[in-house]
Amino acid sequence: MLPTKLVDSALKAWTIEQRRHFHMNPELSGQEFETAAYVRKTLTAFGISIDENYSAPNVVAYLQGTEGKKTIALRADMDALPIEEEGENKPYISRNPGVSHACGHDGHTAILLAVAKWMSSNQDQVKNNIKFIFQSSEEASPSGAEQLVKEGVLDGVDSIFGIHLMQNLPIGKIGFATGPAMASCNDFDIKIKGIGGHGGQPQDAIDPIYIASHLIQAFQSVVSRSLHPLHAGVISFGGIQAGNSFNVIPSEARLTGTIRAMTYEAADLMHTRTKQLTESICASFGATGDYEYIIGTPPLYNHPEACEYAEKIIAQTFGADTFSVMDPSMGAEDYSYYLKEKMGAFINxxxxxxxxxxxxxHPKFDIDEDAIPTAIELMIQLALNK
Structure with missing residues (x-):
């Protein structure tokens, strides 16, 4: 575990207790009402005011700084996943069948509560105004971040910071990618409508399965031949459904998948080309292709100025060898909606x-709670020194 300056053993123990409470009582995206009620009650006990201008179950709170010249937003996500938790001899295993905190959001929520607890007890050291954002629905669409941005959560905010406890980064390290850091995530749902028929008489049918095989191949040409070689993008099919008999050509086939890109331009290009290919290839076989594009999250861009500041804080607080430069990830995060509007960074x-x-x-995912004090310290230092 990294050394900390502000987080003592009592705050660590308190935070772990909160984290385990959230872990045992997970709620799915958009359903985090009990979690939100617990967060509201805890913040109110600290004397931190709740801003009632935002949709439930989001919780937004505000702490006035001693100088109040800047407002720094700090964000945590609260939702869990529809995954049955596995684990032997775990005293804090999920009590909600089929739902678990298999991504670490229970830790994020507890950590931001700990930051609020420390600040409420040390208000003389908090010169900036602090906006605490406890966000619903990071794991689902529609995005909780997008909704809060539409509701004006970043009005008056100068910069925003968020953290993610990261399993593929060794404990003792803090890292991020500067600039393009995470991909956009948009999905597609394609229905190919042909003409069904007997498997032994294909000349009388228009086979949507055969057409689907052409689309699967053609979509990969978008990445290899339409996308700039230096602009990262991925198209993956996640599902194909068609027919239920050995000797019947079905009348319809359905393809679903995801499009990931590091830039808005790449995402737009892949959307346009996959739609064109769907319609043209299906038409060339005498079928129709209904293409639905499902908007997810935009690319996550870590602002260089905020990254430079964060790296400085990490070095001063934990030592220069703590920081780790990370490669951009094709994973997605709706924190990108905040960074689309305001300067900030998302830190692992x-x-x-x-x-x-x-x-x-993973069903057996768990947090190493020794990383929690580092995350608390980092968020406090980022907010105090900006």
């Missing part, structure tokens, strides 16, 4: 260890 706090050996979204 390492927790990979024997206690945290399973990846995010």
């Amino acid at each position: 706090v390492g927790m990979q260890s024997n206690k945290s050996e399973y990846p995010h979204h």
Whole structure:
């Protein structure tokens, strides 16, 4: 575990207690009402005012700084995943069947509560105004971040910071990518409508399965031949459904998948080309292709100025060898909606260890709680010194 300056053993123990409470009582995206009620009650006990101008179950709170010249926003996500948790002899295993905090949001929520607790007890050291954002629905669409931005959560905010406890980063390290850091995530749902028929008489049918095989191949040409070679992008098919008999050509086939890109331009290009290919290839076989594009999250861009500041804080607080330059990820995060509007950064706090050996979204995923004090300290220092 990294050394900390402001976080003592009592605050660490309190935070772990909160984290385990959230872990045992997970709620899915958009359903975090009990979690939100607990957060509201805790913040109110600290004397921190709740801003009632935002949709539930989001919780937004505000602490006036001693100088109040800047407003720094800090964000945590609260939702869990529809995953049945696995684990032997775990005293804080999920009590909600089929739902678990398999990504670490329970830790994020507890950490931001700990930051609020420390600041409420040390208000003389908090010169900036602090906006605490406890966000619903990071794991689902529509995005909780997008909704809060539409509701004006960043009005008057100068910069915003968020953290993620990261299993693939060793404990003792803090890292991020500067600039393009995470991909956009948009999905597609294609229905190919042909003409069904007998499997032994294909000349009388228009086979949507055969057409689907052409689309699967053609979509990969978008990445290899339409996208600039230096602009990262991925198109992956996640599902194909068609027919239920050995000797019947079905009348319809359905393809679903995801499009990931590091830039808005790449995402737009891949959307345009996959739609064109769907319609033209289907038409060439005498079928129709209904293409639905499902908007998810935009690319996450870590602002260089905020990254430079964060790296400086990390070095001063934990030592220069703590920072780790990370490669951009094709994973997605709706924190990107905040960074689309305001300067800031999304920072990974390492927790990979024997206690945290399973990846995010695995049924046995768990947090190494020794990483928690580092995350608390980092968020406090980022907010105090900006």
